[in-house]
Amino acid sequence: MAEKITPRETDYSQWYIDIVLNAKLADYSPVKGCMVIRPRGYAIWERIRDELDRRFKETGHQNAYFPLLIPMSFLKKEAEHVEGFAPELAIVTHGGGEELEEPYCIRPTSETIIWSKYKEWIQSWRDLPLLINQLANVLSWEKRTRLFLRTSEFLWQEGHTAHETEQEAVEETLRMLEVYRDVVERYLCIPVLTGMKSETEKFAGAIRTYTIEAMMQDKKALQAGTSHFLGQNFAKAFDVKFQTREGSLDYVWATSWGMSTRLVGAVIMTHSDDKGLVLPPTIAPEEVVIVPIYKNDSKAAVLAYAGKIEAGLKAAGIRTVLDADDSSSPGWKFAEWEMRGIPLRIEIGPRDMQADKLVMVRRDSGEKKFVMAANAVAEARNLLDAIQKALYEKARNFREANTVKLKDLKALLDFFGDEGKGTADARGGFAEALWCGSAVCETDLKTRTKATLRCLPLDRQEGIEGVCALCGAPAKYRAVFARNY
Amino acid sequence: MAEKITPRETDYSQWYIDIVLNAKLADYSPVKGCMVIRPRGYAIWERIRDELDRRFKETGHQNAYFPLLIPMSFLKKEAEHVEGFAPELAIVTHGGGEELEEPYCIRPTSETIIWSKYKEWIQSWRDLPLLINQLANVLSWEKRTRLFLRTSEFLWQEGHTAHETEQEAVEETLRMLEVYRDVVERYLCIPVLTGMKSETEKFAGAIRTYTIEAMMQDKKALQAGTSHFLGQNFAKAFDVKFQTREGSLDYVWATSWGMSTRLVGAVIMTHSDDKGLVLPPTIAPEEVVIVPIYKNDSKAAVLAYAGKIEAGLKAAGIRTVLDADDSSSPGWKFAEWEMRGIPLRIEIGPRDMQADKLVMVRRDSGEKKFVMAANAVAEARNLLDAIQKALYEKARNFREANTVKLKDLKALLDFFGDEGKGTADARGGFAEALWCGSAVCETDLKTRTKATLRCLPLDRQEGIEGVCALCGAPAKYRAVFARNY
Numbered sequence: 001m002a003e004k005i006t007p008r009e010t011d012y013s014q015w016y017i018d019i020v021l022n023a024k025l026a027d028y029s030p031v032k033g034c035m036v037i038r039p040r041g042y043a044i045w046e047r048i049r050d051e052l053d054r055r056f057k058e059t060g061h062q063n064a065y066f067p068l069l070i071p072m073s074f075l076k077k078e079a080e081h082v083e084g085f086a087p088e089l090a091i092v093t094h095g096g097g098e099e100l101e102e103p104y105c106i107r108p109t110s111e112t113i114i115w116s117k118y119k120e121w122i123q124s125w126r127d128l129p130l131l132i133n134q135l136a137n138v139l140s141w142e143k144r145t146r147l148f149l150r151t152s153e154f155l156w157q158e159g160h161t162a163h164e165t166e167q168e169a170v171e172e173t174l175r176m177l178e179v180y181r182d183v184v185e186r187y188l189c190i191p192v193l194t195g196m197k198s199e200t201e202k203f204a205g206a207i208r209t210y211t212i213e214a215m216m217q218d219k220k221a222l223q224a225g226t227s228h229f230l231g232q233n234f235a236k237a238f239d240v241k242f243q244t245r246e247g248s249l250d251y252v253w254a255t256s257w258g259m260s261t262r263l264v265g266a267v268i269m270t271h272s273d274d275k276g277l278v279l280p281p282t283i284a285p286e287e288v289v290i291v292p293i294y295k296n297d298s299k300a301a302v303l304a305y306a307g308k309i310e311a312g313l314k315a316a317g318i319r320t321v322l323d324a325d326d327s328s329s330p331g332w333k334f335a336e337w338e339m340r341g342i343p344l345r346i347e348i349g350p351r352d353m354q355a356d357k358l359v360m361v362r363r364d365s366g367e368k369k370f371v372m373a374a375n376a377v378a379e380a381r382n383l384l385d386a387i388q389k390a391l392y393e394k395a396r397n398f399r400e401a402n403t404v405k406l407k408d409l410k411a412l413l414d415f416f417g418d419e420g421k422g423t424a425d426a427r428g429g430f431a432e433a434l435w436c437g438s439a440v441c442e443t444d445l446k447t448r449t450k451a452t453l454r455c456l457p458l459d460r461q462e463g464i465e466g467v468c469a470l471c472g473a474p475a476k477y478r479a480v481f482a483r484n485y
Numbered sequence: 486m487a488e489k490i491t492p493r494e495t496d497y498s499q500w501y502i503d504i505v506l507n508a509k510l511a512d513y514s515p516v517k518g519c520m521v522i523r524p525r526g527y528a529i530w531e532r533i534r535d536e537l538d539r540r541f542k543e544t545g546h547q548n549a550y551f552p553l554l555i556p557m558s559f560l561k562k563e564a565e566h567v568e569g570f571a572p573e574l575a576i577v578t579h580g581g582g583e584e585l586e587e588p589y590c591i592r593p594t595s596e597t598i599i600w601s602k603y604k605e606w607i608q609s610w611r612d613l614p615l616l617i618n619q620l621a622n623v624l625s626w627e628k629r630t631r632l633f634l635r636t637s638e639f640l641w642q643e644g645h646t647a648h649e650t651e652q653e654a655v656e657e658t659l660r661m662l663e664v665y666r667d668v669v670e671r672y673l674c675i676p677v678l679t680g681m682k683s684e685t686e687k688f689a690g691a692i693r694t695y696t697i698e699a700m701m702q703d704k705k706a707l708q709a710g711t712s713h714f715l716g717q718n719f720a721k722a723f724d725v726k727f728q729t730r731e732g733s734l735d736y737v738w739a740t741s742w743g744m745s746t747r748l749v750g751a752v753i754m755t756h757s758d759d760k761g762l763v764l765p766p767t768i769a770p771e772e773v774v775i776v777p778i779y780k781n782d783s784k785a786a787v788l789a790y791a792g793k794i795e796a797g798l799k800a801a802g803i804r805t806v807l808d809a810d811d812s813s814s815p816g817w818k819f820a821e822w823e824m825r826g827i828p829l830r831i832e833i834g835p836r837d838m839q840a841d842k843l844v845m846v847r848r849d850s851g852e853k854k855f856v857m858a859a860n861a862v863a864e865a866r867n868l869l870d871a872i873q874k875a876l877y878e879k880a881r882n883f884r885e886a887n888t889v890k891l892k893d894l895k896a897l898l899d900f901f902g903d904e905g906k907g908t909a910d911a912r913g914g915f916a917e918a919l920w921c922g923s924a925v926c927e928t929d930l931k932t933r934t935k936a937t938l939r940c941l942p943l944d945r946q947e948g949i950e951g952v953c954a955l956c957g958a959p960a961k962y963r964a965v966f967a968r969n970y
Contacts, residue, residue, distance in 0.1 A: 030559070030601055031552040031589065032580075039547035039617065046548065062524035063531065067516040068553075068591070068622055068638050069575070074515070087582050090554070092591070094576040095517075095637075096626030104516065106553070106577070106591075116515055132524065137553055137622065141581030152580075153553050 012218045023277045026147045033145045033152030043285040061131040069104035074112040077237040084204020088140035108140035115238040124243040130162040148265030156260035162252045169253035173229040176257040177210045180225040189280040189391035195455025207231035213454045215399040216269040219429040221482035227257035277341030281384040288320040289342045293349040305353045316377040402429030416449035434475035436468035451481045497703045508762045511632045518630045518637030528770040546616040554589035559597040562722040569689020573625035593625035600723040609728040615647040633750030641745035647737045654738035658714040661742040662695045665710040674765040674876035680940025692716035698939045700884040701754040704914040706967035712742035762826030766869040773805040774827045778834040790838045801862040887914030901934035919960035921953035936966045
């Protein structure tokens with residue numbers, strides 16, 4: 001119920017947790033760092049997953065499934081990869097009542113197990129490109145967890161592709177980044193920056209990592225998806241060579257890219273308010289809830305009228321629920337369905353019925369509209385479309401209002417607050433600044449302000465002139481810094 | 486290619502493996518007992534999974550997701566349950582670089598982790614029924630594995646429901662058994678017996694286990710799905726009580742039910758032949774393949790004509806692929822697509838084109854039909870429907886031809902062969918016989934013939950008169966015995 005939601009101003013973290021728990025999206029579990037995804041949360045993930053799946057198939061990818069367990073020796077074949085993942089692994093040492101000769105880890109990601117098979121499947125350029133996606137659970141031990149946003153186990157999709165040429169692999173990396181951007185912006189209404197990660201922040205084993213970065217309502221950044229150009233790193237680690245069109249042997253070129261249940265957390269944090277969850281209609285388990293209002297003498301007639309409206313909406317393909325539960329009041333239901341994030345509420349009372357009307361109330365703005373019953377379907381469609389657009393606009397305006405261009409360290413410290421002076425956590429947002437490319441500058445800023453280099457935005461790297469905001473050396477990139485999840 | 490498939494008569498097991506590997510449905514993996522599901526195999530599983538999912542939602546179930554790892558102490562709360570699973574567990578002893586205080590096992594099934602949450606979610610009869618399904622990977626160590634049919638890790642769905650009354654839970658158990666039967670018979674064209682398992686064969690922790698049992702082409706039985714009435718066993722183990730409508734406290738009643746990627750193996754074994762895979766059109770990745778036949782001078786015209794046919798079929802929603810690859814001959818393509826199990830082949834040559842015709846060839850029977858191009862869609866639909874029906878009929882006839890009613894031990898030993906005399910593995914099928922209900926009789930037959938009690942068919946328990954075929958004591962049940970996968 002709405003009164004259980006802590007206001008954002010009071011405690012942003014608690015507000016988020018309150019929504020997740022009260023809207024029954026997820027729950028804690030008895031397994032350290034792992035969550036339970038409840039039906040309403042899973043329904044959101046299903047819609048996101050299915051949209052991604054559709055887009056992957058549209059771009060020529062096929063699904064497959066590889067083992068959950070990975071021999072430890074595999075992980076060690078790519079030096080940076082094992083270094084990146086080793087501290088967070090869950091290790092299986094016993095199986096079938098015996099101690100195993102070689103321990104397995106539970107996959108934190110599947111590059112190594114997949115490339116051990118690609119070695120067998122790829123012989124010639126005719127076997128390429130190999131465009132495979134996997135829907136799976138992965139696990140890497142996390143100390144500080146938060147429902148959906150950071151859990152030891154999570155569900156994701158991971159694409160793993162192999163190509164004849166470097167150029168093709170780079171194109172694939174950017175193609176999937178663009179699919180991610182489009183799904184997140186249009187389907188989830190979350191505006192994102194697309195950019196490249198720094199060496200410090202890139203995926204362990206990648207040549208270059210591309211990312212989409214969103215801004216949450218507390219002005220922190222959230223990495224919503226990544227796409228990696230792996231070069232020939234894994235091909236060399238697993239000795240995957242192919243016969244080229246010219247008849248010579250070469251290592252294949254690779255990409256990988258992933259998105260996870262973390263997206264559900266991003267949606268919640270981006271759109272919700274102090275009344276509870278706000279969802280884009282595209283991913284809401286129900287788009288419309290009908291709440292009938294009646295007394296004993298009008299009950300049968302109002303319910304029949306509401307049932308007709310419900311049937312009309314459903315027949316038009318609008319996901320609709322009629323809340324005819326007699327044990328709670330209309331006012332309680334309004335608050336409850338607002339908390340659950342249903343985009344559009346329809347109220348129907350005896351007077352509405354007599355006038356062949358109904359009332360539509362938008363979850364995002366609270367705006368009310370009187371609608372003729374005959375126009376219910378058309379008007380519901382209009383309002384759902386309007387909500388979808390408005391959520392994106394609102395989030396984009398918020399990000400723009402909280403993005404600044406800064407020129408020097410002093411400005412960055414002012415913006416993010418200085419950890420040393422106890423002013424960190426005070427402000428923040430996205431700070432765009434020139435950067436020399438040195439990891440030292442990155443680390444320095446992170447230590448003092450907790451702000452990290454989120455990405456080098458792809459569309460802002462032209463005409464770089466000037467000096468690094470951090471050290472004064474000649475600048476090479478335009479970078480965006482922010483605190484992050 | 487077709488020539489790689491070992492004939493069934495020569496070596497049935499090798500025939501199966503040849504099909505799985507050559508049709509690229511699955512592959513071995515470097516992880517002991519675990520398989521890789523390749524794109525063509527995964528596409529079949531996706532279609533089965535989605536049909537099940539649709540049917541589960543139609544019957545009021547919702548999906549959720551629970552942790553992969555289960556604290557060992559949870560498994561021990563239900564005595565029979567832990568006894569049934571303990572020998573096959575994979576144990577995680579280390580996580581995040583440290584030895585864990587309490588080891589986890591990887592879920593072999595999720596009753597215990599799920600019921601630990603149901604304890605929190607269920608307070609009153611208003612919270613019931615709770616109808617949840619999970620799509621997940623599970624793992625239980627297997628010594629002798631076979632692709633799809635028996636692997637340490639596999640994908641499945643597991644339903645876990647909680648109810649107010651015993652009757653409701655029993656009804657749910659049988660409702661889901663019926664969903665399973667219907668999907669397997671109508672969607673996968675595999676006839677099944679529905680029945681109850683004996684005490685020896687039931688699920689560890691269940692009061693009663695119901696099963697659907699299919700017959701493979703080597704006359705062995707395959708358990709294709711199970712539905713368990715769990716009584717109050719898990720509610721008591723996890724102390725899940727609810728306030729009844731009358732205001733008292735009672736333990737809730739439970740069911741669980743599951744089907745897995747094993748079904749893909751069942752489909753392969755039931756329908757395929759010595760040319761390779763045979764698939765019901767419902768689950769085939771492609772329903773129709775068009776193979777154009779041309780010489781250089783007719784190439785452009787034939788391809789254009791074939792392209793029009795392809796577009797017409799696709800527009801009608803028929804999953805169609807046009808194989809225009811110039812590097813292999815029509816004859817090679819015929820064999821290749823037969824091996825891959827595409828239900829319907831369309832051949833188009835220059836003469837067909839000139840006559841506005843095409844040739845349709847059924848994968849199941851090899852039957853050829855000349856069809857006017859204008860009738861391509863209607864005829865393809867007719868033939869695909871006919872194939873779907875014919876596959877079921879053929880499998881049912883095979884099962885009926887290999888099912889016998891037997892009266893005594895001698896007849897059973899003759900039918901199954903006697904392990905002691907070296908005649909086991911020689912014959913077999915389904916043997917229906919009267920049974921006293923004693924586990925001793927079951928074990929005795931198993932030891933001598935490898936045949937197990939598959940089920941007590943639900944529709945054959947009326948009017949039992951006579952004596953147990955095994956011991957001569959008064960009979961209580963009509964049982965079906967068979968060797969099994």
